[in-house]
Amino acid sequence: MGKRVHYVRTVSEAEEHQLRTLANSRTQPHRIVQRAQLIVNMLDDSQLTASKAALEAGFKTGVSGAQWIKRFNDGGIEGLADNPRSGAPRTHSIEVRSKLIDLAMHRPSSLDYPFELWTLERLQISFKEREGIYLSDSTIWNWINEEGLNWKRQQSWFHNAEKQDDQFIEKRGP
Numbered sequence: 001m002g003k004r005v006h007y008v009r010t011v012s013e014a015e016e017h018q019l020r021t022l023a024n025s026r027t028q029p030h031r032i033v034q035r036a037q038l039i040v041n042m043l044d045d046s047q048l049t050a051s052k053a054a055l056e057a058g059f060k061t062g063v064s065g066a067q068w069i070k071r072f073n074d075g076g077i078e079g080l081a082d083n084p085r086s087g088a089p090r091t092h093s094i095e096v097r098s099k100l101i102d103l104a105m106h107r108p109s110s111l112d113y114p115f116e117l118w119t120l121e122r123l124q125i126s127f128k129e130r131e132g133i134y135l136s137d138s139t140i141w142n143w144i145n146e147e148g149l150n151w152k153r154q155q156s157w158f159h160n161a162e163k164q165d166d167q168f169i170e171k172r173g174p
Helices: 013-023 030-044 050-057 065-080 094-105 120-131 137-146 168-172
Strands: none
Touching: 013 030, 013 065, 030 050, 030 065, 050 065, 094 120, 094 137, 120 137
């Protein structure tokens, strides 16, 4: 069993600046930002354990904290990136993914669509019209979730309408 790592190596000012910029980024992938936040937490508080720093950075468990500290100590900021994985190559490029996320981040009405909120189907159709690329429901769903975006539930104005208006049933008609 290897030696457990409980400290972050000494970093230069430039590297620390890069880490803090990455930890506060809203454009980098969430998992990379989270790993940078773990390292910044350790730099800010030398008494903090790797597992507690991981929990503060938003990891579900603190178990992987030491792993990311070791990878950072060995490889620097590049060590925080994902290792290559086996399997089939990606079907769509990162540019296609970025275009979808960019579209999802805009309000539909600002793009001259007659609706206010995206649904999965609307996003899929709009992306096909704009880019000429069909994306499956599961691909869109996975990309949205991986970027840390959450679908919001639309609320109907009929919700608890009887409580808001005593005459709702009469006004509604047959």
